Amino acid sequence: MxxxxxxxxxxxxxxxxxxxxxxxxxxxxxxxxxxNGNGRSVKLVETLMLSPTQKLLVIEFHGREILVSTGRQGMTRLAEAPARVNLPEDDFEETFREGPDFAQTLRRIDK
Structure with missing residues (x-):
């Protein structure tokens, strides 16, 4: 034992x-x-759950972004647009800081 x-x-x-x-x-x-960048031509950019059975997907394919709805009946293409250009993070922060900050927005709302 x-x-x-x-x-x-x-x-x-x-x-x-x-x-x-x-x-x-x-x-x-x-x-x-x-x-990413593994030689794949399809990239899932964003998803949004509308209900337990429905989703909205943004798929990037060869420089195009395609908005797709999925559900029990299958997939439906809703819209198509050129792919967005990703800004470097430094440019994004500078652009974001140009507008009023959150505290200023709250002060305007409280008045």
């Missing part, structure tokens, strides 16, 4: 460590192989 408990105390943490290690390795490999 003592030998069984000793084996259990040794093997149980070993098995748990092997499971944890394999999950970490799978996670790292998934990030490596599923990175």
């Amino acid at each position: 003592v030998w069984y408990i000793v084996k259990l105390l040794i093997l149980l943490p070993l098995i748990a460590a092997m499971i944890w290690g394999s999950l970490r390795m799978a996670q790292k490999l998934q990030k490596k192989f599923m990175a």
Whole structure:
């Protein structure tokens, strides 16, 4: 009986460590192989749940953004537009700071 408990105390943490290690390795490999710019021509830009059975999706495909509705009946293309140009983060922050800040907006609303 003592030998069984000793084996259990040794093997149980070993098995748990092997499971944890394999999950970490799978996670790292998934990030490596599923990175953006992997030669894929389709990219999911944004999703919005309208109801439990309906979603709106924005899909980027060859420089075009396509608005798609999905539901129980299937997928329907709603609109199509040229892809938006992503601004660098520095430009975005400067543009965002040009407008009134949140405290000024609240002061105007309270008046």
